[in-house]
Every structure is written in C-alpha cells, then in structure tokens.
Amino acid sequence: KKMNWINLETETQLNQIIEQSFVKPQAIFKHSTTCSISNVTKSRLDRYDNTNSRIDFHYLDLLRFRSISNLVASQLDVHHESPQIILIKNGSCVYDESHMGIDIEEILEQ
Numbered sequence: 028k029k030m031n032w033i034n035l036e037t038e039t040q041l042n043q044i045i046e047q048s049f050v051k052p053q054a055i056f057k058h059s060t061t062c063s064i065s066n067v068t069k070s071r072l073d074r075y076d077n078t079n080s081r082i083d084f085h086y087l088d089l090l091r092f093r094s095i096s097n098l099v100a101s102q103l104d105v106h107h108e109s110p111q112i113i114l115i116k117n118g119s120c121v122y123d124e125s126h127m128g129i130d131i132e133e134i135l136e137q
Contacts, residue, residue, distance in 0.1 A: 030073045032056075032086035041098055044085060048115040052082045054134060057096055057111040059089045065110035068129045072112075075131045082114070082134070 035041065035055060044053045056072060059065040077084055089096050089109055100107040103115065108125035114137050115121070122137045124130070 030075050030077050030084060032084055035085040035087045035095060036092055038095065038098060040085075041095060041102065044083075045102065045115060045118055047083065048119075049117050052121075052137070053085065053115045054082050055085045055087055055099060055113045055115070056129075057087045057089050057099070057107075057109055057113070059109040061090065062109060064126055068110045068127070072129070072131060080135075 035044065044055065047053055056069070058069050072084075087096060087099070096107065099105065099113065103113060103120040105111075105113055105120045105123050108123075110129060111123060111125045112129045112134060113120050113123045114134060116137075122134070124133065
C-alpha cells in the first residue's frame with residue numbers, strides 16, 4: 028500500500044481543491060523532480076497509505092507546472108518553497124512546511 032496522489036495540473040483543479048477544502052482538508056505537495064531533498068521527502072510521503080485518510084493529497088510537479096505553483100502561492104498567500112506541503116481547510120492555508128520539516132504525522136494532526 029502507498030500514497031495515492033491526485034495530480035494537480037490545471038488552474039481549474041486548483042479552484043476545485045480550494046472549494047473541496049470546505050468539505051474535507053486538502054493537501055498539496057509541491058515537488059521538484061531535480062531536487063534531492065524533494066525526492067527524499069516524496070519517497071517518505073509515498074510510504075503513507077492514504078486509502079482511508081480524511082485528507083485528499085495532491086501532487087504538483089513544480090517544473091512542469093510552474094504557473095500553477097505560482098497560483099498556489101498567490102491564491103493561498105503562502106510563501107513559495109520547494110519541496111513544500113500545504114494543507115488547506117475552509118479555503119485557506121492552515122499549515123505549510125518545507126524541506127525536511129515535512130512530516131506525515133504533523134500533517135494528519137493539523
């Protein structure tokens with residue numbers, strides 16, 4: 028079992044994620060495929076089985092979708108980092124963490 032990511036690739040999806048956050052917390056993981064820290068972080072998150080999670084986990088490839096990444100930062104008023112996890116509830120960011128500080132247990136506690 029492992030993380031079942033939902034790919035985030037369009038502005039429409041981002042808007043839906045923000046809408047959905049009023050119903051269920053939404054997490055966005057910003058991943059830089061060329062960054063070793065980001066790869067380590069992703070492999071740690073990948074080990075989490077989110078089948079019954081109360082959070083939806085979205086995966087954003089920073090290098091392919093830089094404009095979406097910029098939108099995330101501006102719409103949610105979150106300083107851009109990479110790698111970065113952002114947790115959204117009720118339309119706004121309630122938690123963000125970057126680099127080695129990213130921890131699945133901390134995300135679930137929020």
